[in-house]
Amino acid sequence: MGKLTDIQIRAWIKANERFEQRGDGDGLCLCFRENYAVPVWKFRYRFAGKQRIVILGSYSVLSLADARKTAKELSARVALGHDVAGEKQERKKAAIAKIEAEKNAVTVAQLCDEFFERIILPTWKHSDIVRRRIENDIKPCIGKMKAEDVKPRDVDDMLQTIVKRGAPTIANDVLRWTKRIFDFAVKRHVVIYNPASAFDPSDAGGKEESRDRWLTREEIIQLFQVMREMLGTFSVENLYAVRLLLLLAVRKEELIAAPWSEFDLDNAVWHLPAERTKTSSAIDIPLPPLALETLKELHRLANGRICVFPARKAQHRMIPHIDLNTLNAAMAKHIRPRLKDVPNFTIHDFRRTARTHLAALGVDPFVAERCLNHKIKGVEGIYNRHDYFDERKAALNEWANLLKALEEGKPDYNVIPMKKAKKGNTAT
CATH class of the missing domain: 3.30.160.390 (Integrase, DNA-binding domain)
Known part of the structure; x- marks a missing residue:
């Protein structure tokens, strides 16, 4: 053929x-x-x-x-x-x-989720801190990449993106967590080497210096004035959160995630349990009248929900309280741009602000440190178990009076230094 x-x-x-x-x-x-x-x-x-x-x-x-x-x-x-x-x-x-x-390839996003579930959730009291770095910084940059494809240049690009937005401390945090996540991946044979291992803080945000920022009377007055002017776009719940953080000198995560079950409003006490504190030390926090007034209004606004600051969006139903970054974001977007003459400050600086004004009010250093739930160092801290509740109550009442005056725009509130408190008895 x-x-x-x-x-x-x-x-x-x-x-x-x-x-x-x-x-x-x-x-x-x-x-x-x-x-x-x-x-x-x-x-x-x-x-x-x-x-x-x-x-x-x-x-x-x-x-x-x-x-x-x-x-x-x-x-x-x-x-x-x-x-x-x-x-x-x-x-x-x-x-x-x-x-x-x-x-079957494992993406960085999947790796982060498994690391969070297996390593962070079982051991970290404030796991939202890590989740925030993963969701806000790591996943948007390299989350869709296969873990095995991530190269040092990808890590560097991620870090520089954070640095360029003016967040060097966050860049250092992201580097630390990226290293730990990829170490976890190496152990599980997901990757052969850690692409972040060669980096140190000098490649991210640089050496972190201890902060000494605190807000003066005039700056506190300006802060509350701007927050009141922005009510509507800046919620009243956010204003109350700032007030309570300044007044009670607690950490942001301790307040934002607080359930109403911890509060005894009738006896004006907040029973903050050890598992929700950074120092793993429970503390009873006396509530001045200004704090009680604020909390009662927040209780009304919560409308029966279990948290002092309940989640505001349906997609956050899995977390009963607002995201820990909500207040930061609201401050950055609505308040900081209107405080152009005020040097930059962070929410964590509110604790230092309270501590500084407590000192100006003549509060004994032992009492002031216990107001911040700081452990007393040295032999004194080992043997002295007196919690200075009455002294802390008097100190916070004085600070509340000053803060209320500043909210009302009165910088010349008359301060009469308190008498030094006697140290409590040692525990037996």
Whole structure:
């Protein structure tokens, strides 16, 4: 039989004439079995004394001319000693393996989630701090990448993005957590090496200096004036949060995540349990009248929900309180731009502000330190278990009076320094 023609092939298709093989020469043949919708091109050759076949494709996608060209190329490779059928099988296996690998690859986002669930949740009291760094900084930059594909340059790009937005301390935090996350990945054989291992703080936010920022009377007056002016865009709950953070000198996460069950408003005490404090030390916090007034209004606004600052959006139902970053974001967006003449400050600086004004009010250093739930250092801290509750109550009442005056725009509130408190009895 001579060379095939397109006219012949179309005639066979039209007549539905079935056949096992009709050759075109040089190993190229056409097959039209009963179970084929259209004829299929095959290339036949011998390799190491055995008959080998390569399926080239159907007539509907590979024309007679293209089939001949392909067969000629394959014949030349066979002449050079290549097993083209075997090579095709290897390519197919490699393609399938790559697809499976892609399907099973662990992304950085998945790695972060597993690290958070296995390492952070079981051991960290304030796990939201880590979750915030993961969700706000790591995932947006490299979360979609396969963990094994992350290179040092990707880590550097992520860190520099954070530094350029003016958050060097956060860049240092992100570096620390990225290192730990990829160390976790190395242990699980997800990656071979840690792409963040060569970095240190000088590559991120630099050496962190101890902060000494606190707000003066005039700055506190300006802060509350701007917050009142922005009510509507800056919620009254946010204003109350700032007031309570300044007044009670507690940490942000201790207040934001507080449930109402910790508060005894009738006796004006907040029972802050050890598991929710940074120092793992429970403390009873006396509530001055200004704090009670604020908390009662927040209780009304909470409308029966379990937290002092309940979640405001439906998508946060899994967390009963507002996100720990909510107040920071609201301050940055609505308040800081209107305080252009006030040097930058952070919410954490409110504790230092309270401590500084307590000192100005003549509060004994032991009492002031206990107001911040700081442990007393040295031998005194080991043997003295007196909690200075009455002294702390008097001190916070004085500070509340001053803070209320400043909220009302009265910078010249008359301060009469308190008498130094006597140290409490040592515990037996």
